[in-house]
Amino acid sequence: MFRLLVLTLCGLGSLVSASTFSPARPPAIPLAVKSPYMNTWLEVGSDGGSGGILPGYWPRFWAGPQPGPVAGSNGAVTAWTGFITVDGTSYTWMGAANVNGVVPPSVTQTSFEYTSTRSTFIMNVAGKISMNVTFLSPVTPNDLRRQSVIGSYLSVTVAAIDGGSHSVQLYADTSAEWTSIHNTDIAQWSYSVNNGVASHSSWRQTQSEFNADYPDDAAHWGYWHWSTAATSSMTYQSGQDVTVRGNFLDNGTLPDTQDTDYRAISDDWPVFGFANALGNVGSSPVETLYTIVHAQQNAIYFDGANGDVSVPSLWTSYFSSDSALVNFFYGDYGNMASLSDATDNQFAGDSIAAGGQDYSTITSLSARQAFGAVQLCGNETKPYLFLKEISSDGNIQTVDVLFPTMPIFLYSNPILVKYLLDPLFENQESGQFPQTYAMHDLGPNYPRAIGHPTGDGEYMPLEECGNMIITTLAYAQRAQDTAYLTQHYAILKQWTGYLVDEALIPANQLSTDDFQGQLANQTNLALKGIIAIQAMSEIASKTGNGADATNYSNIAHDYIGQWQEMAVVTDADPPHTNLDYQNDTSHGLLYNLYADRLLGLNLVPQSIYDMQSAFYPTVAETYGVPLDTRDVYTKSDWQMWTASIASKSTQTLFISLLAKWINETPTNRAFTDLYNTQTGDFADGPFIARPVVGGHFALLALNGAPTAASG
Template identity: 30%
Template sequence: MAALLLLLLVCTAMIGSSFSAFRPPSVPLVVNNPYISIWSAADNLYDEFPIHWSGGIMGLTGLIRIDGKTYRYMGPQSLLRGSSIPSVEQTEVAVGPMSTHYTFHQDGVKLDVVFCSFCAYPVDVAEDIDLSGYQVPVTYLNLKVLSEDGKLHHVQLYYDNSAEPAVMDSKEMVTWSRNRSAVEGHHTMSIGTVDQKYLQQGSDRINWGYWYTSVEDNGNVSTVITSDVNARGSFATGKAFPDEDDKPPRACEDNWPVLAVSWDLGNVGKDNATSRYIVLAYDQVVSIRYFGHNMIPFWRHVYNNNTADMLRSAHANASLSGNACIETDGFFMALISNYIDPADNYSAIATLAWRQTVGGTQLVWNDILRQEWAFLKEISSGGAVNTVDVLYPASPLLVYLFSTRLQKLLMPILAYANNETKAYGEYIPYNLAWAPHHLGHWPICDLAPNHQEQMPMEETGNMLIMIAAIAKRYRYKEKVGFPSQPGSLTYLKPYWPLLKKWGDYLVSNLPDPGNQLCTDDFEGPSPHNANLAIKGIVGLGALAYLLEQDGQKDIATHYLMQAKNFVTMWMKNASDGDHYRMQYNLPDTWSLKYNLLYDRGLGLNLFPQSVYDLECAYYQKKMNEYGVPLDNRADFTKTDWLMWIASICNHDQFDAITNSVYHFADESPDRVPFSDWYFTTTGKVKGFRARPVIGGVFAAMLFST
């Protein structure tokens, strides 16, 4: 633990010095997957209770007693429902890719509170060992105290959580236990609904499975499951916890049962910093139903469906896990500094995007194929599963750092489009000439093709581009001397006819997409969409790249020549003097041509530099305080697309756009997890929150290797 404490101090100082002036719109605390996604939407951790990304309260509470006086470090004044407890003074909050650091001071004592979500392991940018495949549903809450004034102080710590993370509605009946998956040498408490209906609700909140709060039994720890008033009141007044747990069950909101922990740390001085940690975990039991077949979280496969083994491992590896969070945070800071100058504002928004993106996914075990699959939720904009045009904007982070994760996300879509669902129990034939839009409504995949929101060119181009991006990333790793990636192209063997079918669809519908929806469907139809046409052209180039890599050179040349011909037609049809139109048929219109990103990112170079120069220069004329609007129809923009544009423009334009996005995140009055849809003149959020599309902030990193 001593090494972990030292690393925590170093990491806190490193990140805090860079981001201390940055005020995230919402701060990630416990972010593991779309269901377990808890944030602080306030300047100070003690201003309000933490909330779920969707806005509901998640009753996490923290108290500290210093020389007999009780203070709050997490949770509002109302946490005792009538009695008021003062707060310590928060002096800093710093967000890293995997960890969030709070610093508090009071009465000569310093308190560090660190949330470390173990949803992504450290990776090497060149190697991309995707250990994130072991996505365990664990967040470590580390608490560290030391004396700052040189005096000895008697310090006690407290934490509790309600059942709110485990219910859809606080009226639901909950039960609790100390015996379920008990872990020797630890106090392990769990809570969940009485009526465990796996996968039978489609809300943004989960109400099956169990939340675990687990701590080491180190001799000075006490735990209890009782009402919030009993637990918090006992600690606040210096009394011992009740001798026995309350008897279950009761409603979540009925005297609010909490899992409570307290420690008496004794006298703490300046030379004996003292630390404790809590393992916060959630066992979903079942995660996804894919065409009639239930799939368990991948960690359950690793730990033989044994939650106790997972929790034992979490405790045994607490130091390693803390190191992993710290190393990843430091690794990322160094990585950004190597490629982005100046790095500070870009680093701040990119680190904020990391957990939001990875935490929007769920890794599962496909026991039919005996391999990992992954699923992504279209958070806050419909709740769809593996929406292709949500995966696409998120792809820069996934391609760059988690390319195997992206491949696992695409596999369920490829299997559906290739009519492979019969093996899972529910055969729904896919008979469209273009790629699917999504698989169903989270957490159920059962969508018939005629119930899709049809975006033919959009999703077809997206799929081909992302598959090519994965292949290019694998080729890069081989080039720099790392072992060949398993299945870098061989996994595509059953899908070549499907990919060529998609390529033929693009050829037959270019250079003019006609009256089709694109991913920006919230603006309504945009027929003859010039940016959508770019998507189709780059998609053809991506298919040509894949075929060439597989040795199918003749057919690769065919698609490549078609793409080049379409570029010439596009430049003529979309030209509007000093820029290119939003629609071929509408003069004096404009739009962000973000689909150019992968023309450069894949090294296709289908579009000449003159196209980039004209577009980027024109965007500068349209710049507002918080960025460039999406197009001429409205004042709002999309964060992901704005950062894609920044990444294909020159250095000064990149800085200007990056700074505008930074200022939006830092100054927006709407305290929601990093939104990707906001007004460029006011910084107010138009809609969307916590969406994994924010991984598009990493677009610039596609050009760093």
């Protein structure tokens, strides 16, 4: 019998308090973050998180049920358990398993480090064994086949650190909780071996494609595949949590049996375990690799040019079955690791060169979250990239979420911006949205991209017209795709007509910051519309529509002159733009100015840039510059948009305060973009795990920006 030490929860802190964090201690740590449905994190912050320690806490889905205030609510558990037995004594290295009242003592976590694609924990086991536990969620923006795989790696490498040799057994399991956030749902599962890869597969027994039975944040269809190498030293078991885990703790192995009593997730909590007998481990590292893959044949229900259709996951264009997908992903680990190294090095290197280590701290934490809110669908001939507005709403392809997210895609591979825009153009150009302005989203509930054929949806007409025009030109400039501008010229011109009528003096309406409520004469919103009119002049010039180019340019230049008269508070010290034309005691982040620089339009005088740069430091708080004078909340994405076009000293201020927030915030959920600048805590809204952190790449997206418009 293997000896098991019992440790009370109150003793955990003494073993795990020594961990260091690099480059920062984030509010939450991404573990398996690859899509809106594969989105598992370790909560960290002091609002009830783990403090960044892997053993002793359950990983959680980004959200799950939210019965109360965000700061006090927990996401649904996606149980993931790891044990290690060294010389007959067992320890926990992941999760919070209690086996019939016994809690194996936690290994000592000595350090944690994150990159754009990896979260790495270094553990010490009783001074005998070192463990490297690395979660890798690949980001391969230039390799669509690999990026289309909704999969994540878990690598555990062990080696002796005391000069000796030690008997080591390793255990890891996932639970049926991955299949649904509703623990009363019935799960089903199976075990198989294909081409040397062993897989526990689990799924919601009653599949509901596209979550048709009721809107939900977690998928009601698809199959979860938890896999490792089928070696002679590996044993497996599915069954009740305490039974499977107890078998390993008692024996160091599993009995190679399958439980076929399919049941509700909370009924004896089914888990799917692997045990690996690693033998006598010395100073040479021994690695065990696991993968988890979420496979959905169909991914999106889309009302496009041909009416309502089921859009397949893009991976189905490359792999004939779930097992082929799983086998490829498992066997591709070496290539994926190399590609991820390249991503990590590029993102970090470019970020440090552009904004220093603090900027790399921000972008590295943002990458997986941004890519984890989108999914590649369609086929090789016609790919789509569908986006979920996580947490703040369930909308799909929300235009004013796509817009702040855009910089990471412009920077990493501009074609991804086209794949985001295509579904929006396809739906509206086929006559399925009757308004003359651009729609707000493609549907209220991801993954049902059914549009708004009656013309309803959230009313942000000026906001979305400006966003669509600016984003389309930004893509076309980077990809040198003038044909795309020609293809969509008619509807772009239609939306520009709306801006000509409405942009200079905005009516009482919402901007993208809809949590602040409606406001008339919004200075920043007007600026977006005016810049978009000038962007349309550039689009007209590029597509051979000279008369339109001249007309729109004349209008934009006339409007920007009038805008300055109404927007600038000249008698303030220092002067600055106001929040709305009538209110000279107000101010706000003029983040829409970024589009002028991004597109190389040179419409707005440099004096506006300089004036705002001088002003922002005078209103900075502990963790950033407030969004506007209505409260002390701010948005991290808009701060980075603003920072990227500010003077160097002001840019450094913005970046350093956001990096400080990452390291000190009490929030315990995936990177919130809306927070209190004085306390660092959550604001009122549940803004968690949103893709808009892609906007933190705003400074990098300026690489390759035109220096002057051609028109």
